[in-house]
């Protein structure tokens with residue numbers, strides 16, 4: 001089994017996360033931007049660490065996710081998994097963890113923007129109940145791609161919390177099948 005853990009990003013880990021950001025997102029945020037997120041109590045910036053084996057004391061960061069708490073909304077601003085570790089349920093784990101955090105923060109709904117051509121991410125968000133509510137034209141430059149605006153409403157409602165528990169069970173099965181053992185964290 002490979003051990004994984006979800007934790008809050010710390011300042012010492014910022015150089016490593018900037019490198020992962022470059023690989024996953026083409027260099028979205030700078031070191032200064034990550035440090036600002038860490039300092040803000042409106043932001044939850046989580047990372048996914050992996051220990052490849054029992055003997056491995058140097059876990060690598062293979063994923064990251066961030067939300068901003070704005071009034072009663074969770075704005076998901078970042079979600080990425082290293083390309084070598086995709087399609088194993090880890091993106092779902094990060095999104096699940098952010099939604100758990102949004103619930104704990106007493107937020108009512110979640111939203112994000114996603115490139116209209118990013119079908120993998122759109123599928124992932126729709127699996128968790130996000131719906132397309134509109135688009136922003138020419139949002140991503142220089143390609144001029146549109147951004148789809150997705151919303152997930154009613155995250156404090158019992159029906160959503162019930163769904164979330166079911167997704168958690170499915171996620172647990174998926175991670176086990178891929179030989180991942182999730183250490184208990186604040187988020188899971």
Ligand SMILES: CC(C)(COP(=O)(O)OP(=O)(O)OC[C@H]1O[C@@H](n2cnc3c(N)ncnc32)[C@H](O)[C@@H]1OP(=O)(O)O)[C@@H](O)C(=O)NCCC(=O)NCCS
Nearest residue numbers: 024079080081086087088089090091092114120121123124
């Ligand atoms: C989007 C991203 C985070 C998904 O991470 P992941 O670990 O591969 O996601 P999961 O394995 O948890 O996939 C969950 C579901 O998402 C959908 N999905 C993910 N990648 C997909 C792809 N390439 N094609 C189609 N569906 C995909 C599937 O429905 C998948 O469920 P399934 O594997 O049971 O079919 C990852 O592809 C990534 O980092 N992409 C680059 C950064 C990015 O685009 N971030 C989102 C910005 S809004």
